Amino acid sequence: MAYDKFDILKSSAVPLPIENVDTDQIIPARFLKATERVGFGDNLFRDWRYNSDESPKKDFVLNNDTYSGKILVGGKNFGSGSSREHAAWAIYDYGFRCVVSSFFADIFRNNCLNIGVLPVKVSPEFLEHVFNEINRNPSTTLTVNLPNQTIMIDATGSSESFDINPYKKDNMTNGFDDIDYLLNIKEDIKTFSKDTPL
Amino acid sequence: MKKTLFDKVWDGHVVQQIDRGPDVLFIDRHMVHEVTSPVAFLGLKNRKIKVLYPERTFATADHNTPTINQHLPVQDPLSAKQLEALENNAKEHGISFWGLGHEKNGIVHVVGPEYGITLPGATIVCGDSHTSTHGAFGAIAFGIGTSEVEMVLSTQCILQPKPKKMRITINGELQMGVTPKDVALFIISKLTTSGATGHFVEYAGDVFTNMTMEGRMTVCNLSIEMGARGGMIAPDEKTFHYIKDREFTPKGTDWDKAMDYWQDLYTDEGASFDEEYFFNGSEIEPMITFGTNPGMGIGISKNIPDAANVEGGSATYEKSLNYMGYNEGETMIGKEIDFVFLGSCTNGRIEDFRAFTEMVKGRKKAANVTAWLVPGSHKVEKAIEEEGLLDILKESGFELREPGCSACLAMNDDKVPVGKYAVSTSNRNFEGRQGPGSRTLLASPIMAAAAAVTGKVTDPRTLIN
Numbered sequence: 001m002a003y004d005k006f007d008i009l010k011s012s013a014v015p016l017p018i019e020n021v022d023t024d025q026i027i028p029a030r031f032l033k034a035t036e037r038v039g040f041g042d043n044l045f046r047d048w049r050y051n052s053d054e055s056p057k058k059d060f061v062l063n064n065d066t067y068s069g070k071i072l073v074g075g076k077n078f079g080s081g082s083s084r085e086h087a088a089w090a091i092y093d094y095g096f097r098c099v100v101s102s103f104f105a106d107i108f109r110n111n112c113l114n115i116g117v118l119p120v121k122v123s124p125e126f127l128e129h130v131f132n133e134i135n136r137n138p139s140t141t142l143t144v145n146l147p148n149q150t151i152m153i154d155a156t157g158s159s160e161s162f163d164i165n166p167y168k169k170d171n172m173t174n175g176f177d178d179i180d181y182l183l184n185i186k187e188d189i190k191t192f193s194k195d196t197p198l
Numbered sequence: 199m200k201k202t203l204f205d206k207v208w209d210g211h212v213v214q215q216i217d218r219g220p221d222v223l224f225i226d227r228h229m230v231h232e233v234t235s236p237v238a239f240l241g242l243k244n245r246k247i248k249v250l251y252p253e254r255t256f257a258t259a260d261h262n263t264p265t266i267n268q269h270l271p272v273q274d275p276l277s278a279k280q281l282e283a284l285e286n287n288a289k290e291h292g293i294s295f296w297g298l299g300h301e302k303n304g305i306v307h308v309v310g311p312e313y314g315i316t317l318p319g320a321t322i323v324c325g326d327s328h329t330s331t332h333g334a335f336g337a338i339a340f341g342i343g344t345s346e347v348e349m350v351l352s353t354q355c356i357l358q359p360k361p362k363k364m365r366i367t368i369n370g371e372l373q374m375g376v377t378p379k380d381v382a383l384f385i386i387s388k389l390t391t392s393g394a395t396g397h398f399v400e401y402a403g404d405v406f407t408n409m410t411m412e413g414r415m416t417v418c419n420l421s422i423e424m425g426a427r428g429g430m431i432a433p434d435e436k437t438f439h440y441i442k443d444r445e446f447t448p449k450g451t452d453w454d455k456a457m458d459y460w461q462d463l464y465t466d467e468g469a470s471f472d473e474e475y476f477f478n479g480s481e482i483e484p485m486i487t488f489g490t491n492p493g494m495g496i497g498i499s500k501n502i503p504d505a506a507n508v509e510g511g512s513a514t515y516e517k518s519l520n521y522m523g524y525n526e527g528e529t530m531i532g533k534e535i536d537f538v539f540l541g542s543c544t545n546g547r548i549e550d551f552r553a554f555t556e557m558v559k560g561r562k563k564a565a566n567v568t569a570w571l572v573p574g575s576h577k578v579e580k581a582i583e584e585e586g587l588l589d590i591l592k593e594s595g596f597e598l599r600e601p602g603c604s605a606c607l608a609m610n611d612d613k614v615p616v617g618k619y620a621v622s623t624s625n626r627n628f629e630g631r632q633g634p635g636s637r638t639l640l641a642s643p644i645m646a647a648a649a650a651v652t653g654k655v656t657d658p659r660t661l662i663n
């Protein structure tokens with residue numbers, strides 16, 4: 001599925017300084033029953049966000065107007081657990097385009113890259129710095145520059161570079177997906193398949 | 199060049215290496231289920247393409263299915279719609295489909311090995327993270343997201359950078375009452391839930407060579423819980439014996455040809471790994487988790503660690519203990535429980551039911567416990583009856599449900615209520631995993647059995663005669 005191109009993103013950020021945020025929290029299993037990709041943003045962090053009577057939990061960050069923006073900043077080991085791509089969809093559909101953490105779970109990171117959410121892995125020190133700055137000033141902005149592979153805290157000017165596979169970077173900046181690439185080499189795949197007769 | 203088991207299988211499946219990009223990896227066998235596939239099939243429709251190799255694709259319904267009255271129409275309209283979508287998609291694309299009520303129906307990672315879809319040296323993917331289970335046969339098997347399901351359906355390939363390699367070696371004799379589940383929970387407690395991220399793990403040493411195929415599946419299944427892409431064990435005589443003559447395994451001269459390839463599937467002496475760990479099997483105790491991720495596990499005789507002694511933020515740790523209603527320094531033994539769940543792709547196979555039954559035999563289910571015994575497949579269900587286990591279970595006050603994922607992820611009605619405690623043989627104790635507000639203690643089938651008959655957390659060794 002095509003998504004918006006990603007170039008330079010300057011935005012305030014929503015802090016979630018919790019470690020090991022698993023995909024069951026990002027989107028609980030009971031919301032995986034859709035046969036189309038619609039409405040996942042409404043259920044992002046459902047059980048942390050709403051009480052069982054559907055009223056919003058006041059102390060959860062998504063219910064706090066002080067924080068907003070297209071960047072979600074999470075604690076270490078973000079996105080562990082279930083492979084559900086719905087977790088990445090929920091984040092995208094809610095309006096985030098970038099997740100910052102000091103460590104990402106593998107499948108979640110792949111899923112994000114496949115659907116146009118940029119996972120930015122920073123050092124633990126930089127992450128702490130980001131949390132502190134947002135704490136000090138909730139409307140502080142971050143600039144994520146994909147072409148240069150840098151992330152900067154605008155108020156302090158401190159920045160760090162991040163890694164991304166060059167192929168994936170190309171896809172993100174152009175809004176391409178992998179299937180387009182694979183369909184182009186279908187004949188090679190067919191030839192290969194003949195030798196693996198399982 | 200000296201190669202690891204993982205190298206041999208991976209390198210043999212690379213169709214193309216993209217310059218400074220991921221590898222194009224050919225996928226031998228692809229399993230799909232109702233929850234992570236509908237949007238992928240929709241993608242194919244939008245692109246106006248068909249599944250490239252339907253004969254390499256297998257579909258089963260498991261995540262969303264009820265575990266009682268499977269012969270009746272599914273009550274939940276959303277679940278029913280997903281099940282119907284899978285059936286229609288399978289039909290449209292000519293894929294084998296084992297829906298609700300089909301004799302081969304069951305949890306995707308249980309039926310794969312049962313019917314010989316899982317083979318040594320194969321690449322296997324599925325839109326479910328516990329696809330790592332199939333690594334027990336020496337396959338490279340890993341979970342993928344829905345975009346990747348669409349990729350494999352349309353091109354039988356996936357784009358993946360080659361993961362790093364880790365080896366975990368455990369030698370020594372396991373103590374009485376220590377099962378493969380305990381070995382896995384022990385490893386995760388040592389490495390933490392992110393300790394193997396970015397790596398593919400090979401398990402080596404006599405603890406694993408001595409394990410049955412079912413035990414190996416339990417271990418490989420849980421690889422993902424320490425962040426690994428997958429786990430694998432070199433195939434041996436036990437492996438070949440297990441798969442021989444199953445429905446989808448090669449036969450005749452094809453078998454001989456395959457054996458030539460399979461017999462070369464081991465790590466060469468001197469091949470190198472990015473990381474290595476060594477543990478002593480005799481030090482492992484029956485394990486139980488006390489927190490909200492699978493790395494928060496302890497030997498049953500130990501106390502819940504102090505926040506000061508755990509790696510990472512104490513805020514996260516305290517949040518977790520609060521959720522569970524536990525305190526630092528407490529023992530788990532004697533904690534009251536409400537539910538017991540025996541099942542899932544981790545421990546829903548026949549050996550697990552045998553072990554559970556052996557433990558409850560001659561005892562009665564505790565009155566305060568609701569027990570859900572859910573076989574991993576119809577084949578397992580049938581074996582439970584035929585081996586006479588069902589009679590023993592009934593005698594002890596237990597009932598058997600119909601196969602499916604059930605309370606492992608609680609997408610159907612098998613939900614643990616708010617605040618209640620469940621001793622579960624499944625794989626995840628995340629907040630709300632078994633139902634909103636549920637509290638999960640992960641353990642082996644015999645630890646679950648001991649809890650079911652005593653009504654509280656009990657060291658299973660005290661019940662072994």
Ligand code: SF4
Nearest residue numbers: 328542543603606607
């Ligand atoms: S039993 Fe649980 S982990 Fe296994 S396939 Fe089903 S939902 Fe996934």
